[in-house]
Amino acid sequence: MKIIVTKDYETLSEKAAEIMISVVRENPNAVLGLATGSTPIGLYRLMAEDHQKNGTSYKNVRAVNLDEYLGLPPTNDQSYRYFMRTNLFDHLDIDLSETHIEDGLAKDEAAECARYDALLRNLPRDIQLLGIGANGHIAFNEPGTPFETETHVVSLTENTIAMNARFFKSEDEVPRRAFTMGPKSIMEAKKILILAVGENKARAVREMAEGPVSPSLPASILRLHPDCTLIADEAAASLLKKGE
Ligand code: GLP
Numbered sequence: 001m002k003i004i005v006t007k008d009y010e011t012l013s014e015k016a017a018e019i020m021i022s023v024v025r026e027n028p029n030a031v032l033g034l035a036t037g038s039t040p041i042g043l044y045r046l047m048a049e050d051h052q053k054n055g056t057s058y059k060n061v062r063a064v065n066l067d068e069y070l071g072l073p074p075t076n077d078q079s080y081r082y083f084m085r086t087n088l089f090d091h092l093d094i095d096l097s098e099t100h101i102e103d104g105l106a107k108d109e110a111a112e113c114a115r116y117d118a119l120l121r122n123l124p125r126d127i128q129l130l131g132i133g134a135n136g137h138i139a140f141n142e143p144g145t146p147f148e149t150e151t152h153v154v155s156l157t158e159n160t161i162a163m164n165a166r167f168f169k170s171e172d173e174v175p176r177r178a179f180t181m182g183p184k185s186i187m188e189a190k191k192i193l194i195l196a197v198g199e200n201k202a203r204a205v206r207e208m209a210e211g212p213v214s215p216s217l218p219a220s221i222l223r224l225h226p227d228c229t230l231i232a233d234e235a236a237a238s239l240l241k242k243g244e
Helices: 009-027 043-052 080-087 108-120 158-167 183-187 199-212 216-224
Strands: 002-006 031-034 063-065 067-069 129-130 152-155 175-182 194-195 229-231
Touching: 002 009, 009 031, 009 043, 009 129, 009 194, 009 229, 043 080, 063 080, 063 158, 063 229, 067 080, 108 152, 108 175, 194 216, 199 216, 199 229, 216 229
Parallel strands: 002 229, 031 063, 031 129, 129 194, 194 229
Antiparallel strands: 067 175, 152 175
16 A cells, blocks of 8 residues: 655645546546545545646546435435535536446345446446545445445444534434445455545554454455555544654
């Protein structure tokens, strides 16, 4: 795992944007694996700015997202579909029909997981962007998820519900379940870019980069990927051993 430490969030977003934009410039038909959460918002703003100023085109780019809450329609402002439109897709020339995410309203959950796995097999990702949960989760793969798991439905942990409550009016409104790409599907991307910001991610970052590779810390699987870059701000990197 290559580790880049930046002095602040803006620099982290700039470095991440350089990487994402270069993937699209090198391959105008790229498939991007995208993520939600507060961490990639700065990156998405810079991708939109670059598109507007420099004309980087997403006309032939396809996008697949990691996860979606169960029970929220795409029009709900807390759904990840809504997040992706407002934070990124609406500011690019991407074809919305080529942007994919699990259907939070799917009635047949198993069929929806199988549909998404088939879609992922047809759209090999050039890069997969990730954030990290304070408990080391990636996407919604909570501690204990076997590494070979593909798309599945998860019951969110109390920790994740509490962390994500800041986006909702109250903790009661946070959906309890979600669809998520599994660790196996995440690892199939050619390149992985994981971003970590803030002191509350420092323990998870240390465990991911220096602890045992184990499903008890889902992000640790990334150490087995041949082309994975972590960009962390100083606070998130503060517990890493010096000189690494
Ligand atoms: C959610 C998402 C993850 C994300 C994590 C961290 O649980 N499912 O994909 O990485 O939150 O979010 P944030 O970037 O807001 O810290």
